[in-house]
Amino acid sequence: MQGQDLPGVVASAALRSSGAVADVLTALDDGRLVRGYPMRGTVFLMDAADVVWATQLCAEPSLRAAANRRHQLGLDAQQIERAGGIAEEALDSGPMSRADLFAVWEAAGLAPAGGRGYHMLFTLIAATRLVYGPWNGADQDVALVRQWLPGAAGLAERFDGDRTAAVAEWLLRYLTSHGPATVRDFAWWTKLTLGEIRRALPLIVDRLETDGAAESSYWRPGLHDEVRAVGRTAAQPLLLPGFDEYVLGYADRLFAMADDHHRRLVPGNNGVFKRSVVIGGRVVGTWTRAGRPGRRTLEIDGFVPISEAARRRLEARYGEFPFAAD
Template structure:
């Protein structure tokens, strides 16, 4: 179990919890490659957790300005990615995601002709810097005799994202909008698949190591042949260490992880949990049965491992956190937890009510 704890602590360092070299959201997102982002409030805190001094409003401002984009890449789910990386990353990963989506096309009556027509309509509607929300784009499709029930609309928009036709626009209140890809993203002048594969592999293992080939396959959606090739091209950047039956890859120049009583409030779908197929290192062995179904919930992390969950509630203009600890908290842990709650309040720029702490 000591080996698993060492892995957990080292991942805190790799993912920039225990140290930070970054001052802006895009610097962190580029280091991470991309960050899962189907929960907008959560991914903003995932960034704030790793870049000291940021506020929710600052992350939102950078998102609206297009300094960080939200699109479907890797597995078929939302991610934050930088404009500098979205082009080559989509060219590398989109074919696999599109293949996963194809069976749904047949069920929904989607074919290449409908995809072509829908994308031509998107280009026409968004051209000139327009940012339109999903409802507005559905109206464009309906007016041109394209059926847009909920699932069908989703797959038409995902396909347009994967084809590099659209990406995220600025938000209108709480609504997301879409913009033309070419109006928010610098052009990719050339693409070499081997170079892109090597780069994505390097980003993953440097930012999330120690991790295994299976972990990277899960995160990236790439197959084992690609992943092994990616590691081979990065032999100067990685070393491998066998622990049990698995080989873990990481940077030989990584900063040493120091065992500490650090406490973190993780957002839901945080990369510290979601980026690995095998999440054993995150879960203390005697708590596995208590945490296995809540791994994607907002988590409390102590010494690199899950020690509880949390949730927030808004009361007028204030926020209150409810803390559910898996073990009784000693006085030092409570003190560290209060410090982290205060940091979260500073990120939101909101007044905090006294937290509710239970087991």
Template structure:
């Protein structure tokens, strides 16, 4: 196995190449969790691996078939309802520990967080789906000041405790709902069973991966990841590529996509965001994609498994403008492949797209 094969295996395992999954719910279940920080574009990540337009993806989330909440790391993720409780039980303690510094900076202690969670549960009970502003008002009524960063960390604590999840979107506003009214009990995995299942899911859907990749994605410790890999036994295998040990589910190497194939990704797509040290295989040539020391999240353009640039999305009233910034000169065939990828995004978004 070489670095190119690692990248092509990831494309296939993540279902960016090869047969798509039947629906967005199957995508989230397969991947284990999908980062959903930039909501509009996060829905595109699910559609790329299955089918459906933006309106169809919104119905999936509104119906509660996919939950959007803070999980795994201190950011938004999509998870399927049956996975939510055991994933949070396994990983939330580490996330809460990470958040404590920021909670202290805003004057949040455990007592206030507990009172805030109880106040939110009371306000949401009975099928009430409240906007962020309405949650803040309910907390104010309970004598808890909550705005800005303070409100964000109080609601995140309630999400990590599986008291609060997303509700039905009201116009363009997201809402919160009571988890007990929206999420079933789920799989009930605990201890090593939960640990093994999460690592199994990550290796199968994101592999080949390094131990550090798995720890970054899951918020588990390196020790926990190694323990899970030992328990998985012959279900997984590893090879050293470029000085790094990559773990994967043994299977024949996938047939690479027809060249050229371009994928227009969002900034937090799992193909790039799920890896730390293992990210090198998506830029084998070592191209400078953005100027060094630039502190920005890019929306990658991927050509034949390799990141060759990024694109800026400008949403206008009746169209979307896409501005590609390329680190390579495209051949006519590659340029056509890029435009075809933007056309697929246009179909999803339901708006014409202009590539400038």
């Protein structure tokens, strides 16, 4: 799940599992969940067992793009390699906060200000040398992949270097978790080429259901039966974090909202997503927390009229919401 808003993605993971923030934070501390930069130059929360091979599969375009911008920051490949060596030495004794790592680079003459520190850190994470690991109370510490995730397999180990098999596995994961979705959705999500994806699809298509349309959608077997079984529960009001995968996991978000509502969810189309109110599978408003810590209240900006009954349900959702911090 897209994870640049760390408290938000912790909440997204909790909402899809036990509902408890503590369980997600424990998974971070245990090295079962991590954040990395596997694709699109964007940080994602993911299963630690997949971070190395998935990043090796998908990150090369974002690494090339970053390298092409490096001169604007006054950096070169030699400095990046030096930053990596310094980081590996500093982190050999255990994870440390991003601020502390930046201080180590500063002391070594690799000034992290002006975006240089972020660029160096991104590059080393996307190259699968570093990873965002344990929770430190407010953020994730940075850790060495070889130390924090000693058993994480790369493409060579996991798929014997077979990219098509790796694309098929990643495609299957996406369609079973996001479906109904199309191969174009997956191409947008990963920035893998349609050619690679279409070569991989036959390897897993018999494990999915499809509508057989000209541009087919695919989903996990039994999904329609699951929806029928939960009935109207699926339409109950929800409060979702700002960068939740329900909104960000598809090339076209208008399946879940009207175009003018999308403009209100992402003002100025600037990439900053507000928290969404979802009723009946549709984004019908945004929500915020008002007031002081310990006495915060729910405030809703509805795109359409929201009934009092729905507002009461949303208040209940707010009372149960898995906030990672007050």
